[in-house]
Amino acid sequence: MNVKAQVAMVMHLDKCIGCHTCSVTCKTTWTNRPGMEYIWFNNVETRPGPGYPKRWEDQDRYKGGWEYSNGKLRLRAGGALSKLAKIFYNPNMGTLDDYYEPWTYDYRHLIEGERSDYVLSARPKSMITGKYIDQPEWGSNWDDDLAGGSEVVPMDPNVEKLQEHIAMEYEKTFMMYLPRICEHCLNPSCVASCPSGALYKRDEDGIVLVDQEECRGWRFCMNGCPYNKVYYNWNTHKAEKCNFCYPRTEAGLPTICSETCVGRIRYIGVVLYDADKVKAAASVEDPQNLYEAQLGCFLDPFDPEVIAEAREAGINDEWIRSAQESPVYKMAMKWKIALPLHPEYRTLPMVWYVPPLSPIMNHITNEEELSTDGYIPAVDQMRIPMQYLASILAADDTEVIRRVLLKLTAMRVHMRSVNVGGVDELAKSRLLEEAGIDTETVEDMARLLGVSKYSERFVIPTGRREMDGDELHYEQGACSIEDLAPPEGMTTYPFERGR
Amino acid sequence: MPAEANRADLSAQGGEKMGEMGEIFWWVVFPYLTLAIMIVGSLYRFAYNQLSWVAPSTEIFEKKWLRIGSPLFHYGLLFAFIGHVMGMVIPIEFYRGLGISDHLYHDFAIYGGGVAGLMVVAGAVILLIRKMTVDRVRIHATFADFFSVISLIIVAGLGVYITLVYNTTVLEYEYRTTIGPWFRSLFVFRPQYELMTAVPFLFQLHVITAFALFASIPFTRLVHLYSVPVHYPLRAPQQYRSRSRYRRKRI
Numbered sequence: 001m002n003v004k005a006q007v008a009m010v011m012h013l014d015k016c017i018g019c020h021t022c023s024v025t026c027k028t029t030w031t032n033r034p035g036m037e038y039i040w041f042n043n044v045e046t047r048p049g050p051g052y053p054k055r056w057e058d059q060d061r062y063k064g065g066w067e068y069s070n071g072k073l074r075l076r077a078g079g080a081l082s083k084l085a086k087i088f089y090n091p092n093m094g095t096l097d098d099y100y101e102p103w104t105y106d107y108r109h110l111i112e113g114e115r116s117d118y119v120l121s122a123r124p125k126s127m128i129t130g131k132y133i134d135q136p137e138w139g140s141n142w143d144d145d146l147a148g149g150s151e152v153v154p155m156d157p158n159v160e161k162l163q164e165h166i167a168m169e170y171e172k173t174f175m176m177y178l179p180r181i182c183e184h185c186l187n188p189s190c191v192a193s194c195p196s197g198a199l200y201k202r203d204e205d206g207i208v209l210v211d212q213e214e215c216r217g218w219r220f221c222m223n224g225c226p227y228n229k230v231y232y233n234w235n236t237h238k239a240e241k242c243n244f245c246y247p248r249t250e251a252g253l254p255t256i257c258s259e260t261c262v263g264r265i266r267y268i269g270v271v272l273y274d275a276d277k278v279k280a281a282a283s284v285e286d287p288q289n290l291y292e293a294q295l296g297c298f299l300d301p302f303d304p305e306v307i308a309e310a311r312e313a314g315i316n317d318e319w320i321r322s323a324q325e326s327p328v329y330k331m332a333m334k335w336k337i338a339l340p341l342h343p344e345y346r347t348l349p350m351v352w353y354v355p356p357l358s359p360i361m362n363h364i365t366n367e368e369e370l371s372t373d374g375y376i377p378a379v380d381q382m383r384i385p386m387q388y389l390a391s392i393l394a395a396d397d398t399e400v401i402r403r404v405l406l407k408l409t410a411m412r413v414h415m416r417s418v419n420v421g422g423v424d425e426l427a428k429s430r431l432l433e434e435a436g437i438d439t440e441t442v443e444d445m446a447r448l449l450g451v452s453k454y455s456e457r458f459v460i461p462t463g464r465r466e467m468d469g470d471e472l473h474y475e476q477g478a479c480s481i482e483d484l485a486p487p488e489g490m491t492t493y494p495f496e497r498g499r
Numbered sequence: 500m501p502a503e504a505n506r507a508d509l510s511a512q513g514g515e516k517m518g519e520m521g522e523i524f525w526w527v528v529f530p531y532l533t534l535a536i537m538i539v540g541s542l543y544r545f546a547y548n549q550l551s552w553v554a555p556s557t558e559i560f561e562k563k564w565l566r567i568g569s570p571l572f573h574y575g576l577l578f579a580f581i582g583h584v585m586g587m588v589i590p591i592e593f594y595r596g597l598g599i600s601d602h603l604y605h606d607f608a609i610y611g612g613g614v615a616g617l618m619v620v621a622g623a624v625i626l627l628i629r630k631m632t633v634d635r636v637r638i639h640a641t642f643a644d645f646f647s648v649i650s651l652i653i654v655a656g657l658g659v660y661i662t663l664v665y666n667t668t669v670l671e672y673e674y675r676t677t678i679g680p681w682f683r684s685l686f687v688f689r690p691q692y693e694l695m696t697a698v699p700f701l702f703q704l705h706v707i708t709a710f711a712l713f714a715s716i717p718f719t720r721l722v723h724l725y726s727v728p729v730h731y732p733l734r735a736p737q738q739y740r741s742r743s744r745y746r747r748k749r750i
Binding site: 090094096197200202204213214219234 | 549556558559562565566569572634635638639723727728729731732734736739740741742743
């Protein structure tokens with residue numbers, strides 16, 4: 001057993017109101033620099049829609065993630081030798097047009113423009129070339145709230161797969177929001193794609209980072225990540241990505257996107273996993289078994305044997321306690337209501353999603369008289385087709401989605417009976433049985449999903465500084481500013497390291 | 500051909516063309532100076548400015564022309580490099596020992612080198628035109644970027660000319676008895692500058708421009724040539740790093 005800790009996230013999609021506050025706070029924190037204008041470490045997509053970058057799920061084009069062929073797990077875009085052969089031109093990488101050409105407005109003209117009979121306007125201006133763009137054509141959330149409708153929706157690769165016709169009429173259509181950050185995968189394909197070895201996964205908290213000094217800008221990570229969440233800064237010519245706000249999480253604070261989330265949809269917690277099981281889990285043949293295989297990597301933080309092994313691996317008690325109280329562990333591993341995004345990419349992603357309940361297609365007019373069992377067929381007639389959700393969250397396995405939706409429905413029915421009375425034969429009905437949970441779990445779920453406080457949603461231990469202990473001991477008597485001014489005389493002041 | 504006689508003969512011819520001091524400057528001082536700038540400059544930049552050490556790709560801005568130009572150029576350079584190792588580093592005695600006739604060698608050098616050189620020139624011209632005409636690329640290109648591409652076109656263009664035109668029309672010049680031994684003599688610190696004096700002017704110009712280009716490497720995007728990730732196929736696919744115990748590799 002090789003115990004490692006991972007800081008992970010769950011997003012409860014039912015509560016996302018699509019306000020983009022997460023994207024904006026992330027932008028102002030991390031990506032408001034030259035070269036980063038087009039980059040959104042956090043973005044919110046309206047689904048169905050092509051997403052950002054356009055059609056990122058089209059792996060026939062971007063060749064992201066892993067594939068399992070001939071009994072071997074390999075990068076879809078090709079192994080090390082084929083990457084070296086393609087190093088001068090990466091055929092699968094997207095261009096700025098797949099993201100969008102960022103622009104600002106010519107505000108100066110409002111102040112300095114000539115006096116005229118017309119109201120002065122601030123024309124949009126490219127932030128890449130500085131030239132006027134008279135008609136911006138795309139942006140990271142251009143298709144917000146199904147804008148673009150029947151023209152843009154069919155660009156969604158998940159829609160292309162869908163058997164049934166998607167109604168675009170206002171009364172019948174559906175949409176949901178999908179906020180996305182880096183998945184900080186257990187089996188990150190961006191790390192494996194990096195020729196320089198600049199990308200790495202941190203031992204202490206599983207955060208995937210780019211070493212800015214070692215990155216040489218070969219760009220294989222860009223499309224090697226099937227979620228297209230590693231970006232190319234055209235100014236520094238290096239890769240940058242979501243860093244799970246590690247300066248905040250190290251201090252016990254949630255990421256800025258979670259902190260500022262208006263709908264409080266985000267949960268952060270620690271999970272313990274067995275790093276030795278990762279490769280086998282990513283290598284199960286049937287993509288529909290990947291979800292179960294991934295669950296098999298996680299360790300029960302209450303198991304004394306796991307605790308002993310974790311301590312052995314240098315994980316301290318505060319982290320183990322956090323793992324026991326982790327909201328992520330509860331939702332994703334215990335209750336199994338949160339699902340990984342596109343498990344079929346075989347990266348074992350660590351940002352999990354509670355799928356949204358949606359209005360039921362055929363209106364339930366007599367909900368007061370409806371017997372509890374009546375909700376079971378209703379789950380199969382949600383407005384958001386189960387196939388669509390399964391395509392995003394369950395490698396097309398609708399049964400996985402159905403189980404989660406039944407649990408969420410059972411929770412709704414039960415809490416309704418607790419709070420307003422009415423349907424109270426839940427305990428006797430088949431709903432709980434089909435959902436595979438009991439009323440106690442249902443109430444725990446309702447609390448965590450509905451009314452949990454800040455300290456329950458974010459259980460983040462502070463950085464394991466005591467792990468630096470041995471190092472500090474080792475460094476006794478050494479120069480305390482070794483990194484800044486080593487005795488050899490190679491002074492590297494931080495301001496000199498910049499461009 | 501007895502090498503000694505050839506050498507004496509050549510130095511007698513060339514002595515009048517360029518003064519002794521001139522010869523020493525171009526074939527001793529200049530190569531060492533440029534190589535020193537290249538080595539010290541590269542080490543300095545590697546040590547003090549890692550953040551600028553990249554292959555500054557513009558693929559995100561433009562892909563269509565890059566798709567043709569970049570592989571053509573880079574693979575051409577790779578072949579040309581191998582060709583120069585064959586001609587400059589490996590001594591002529593090696594080929595003769597193997598029984599490869601001079602004629603056979605030159606045929607191979609003309610065809611192989613010609614193709615490689617043409618790839619470099621064609622690729623670099625495509626990349627230069629792209630750099631000048633595609634707005635997104637041009638606006639972010641620096642003086643150093645243009646300098647690198649243009650000087651590569653000059654150096655490679657001269658190389659192609661002497662390989663394909665000069666060698667076939669004027670004279671099949673045996674550089675393996677003059678430029679080759681001179682180049683190797685630089686690295687044992689006993690530069691035999693007299694070998695270079697009678698070398699045809701175009702060959703001399705190719706050598707001088709190439710060394711000037713070497714000196715520019717640390718100041719341009721060309722530094723990425725040192726960072727070819729040859730170790731990539733050998734390393735484990737997944738990289739774990741401890742935050743506290745990781746030690747940066749420094750030079």
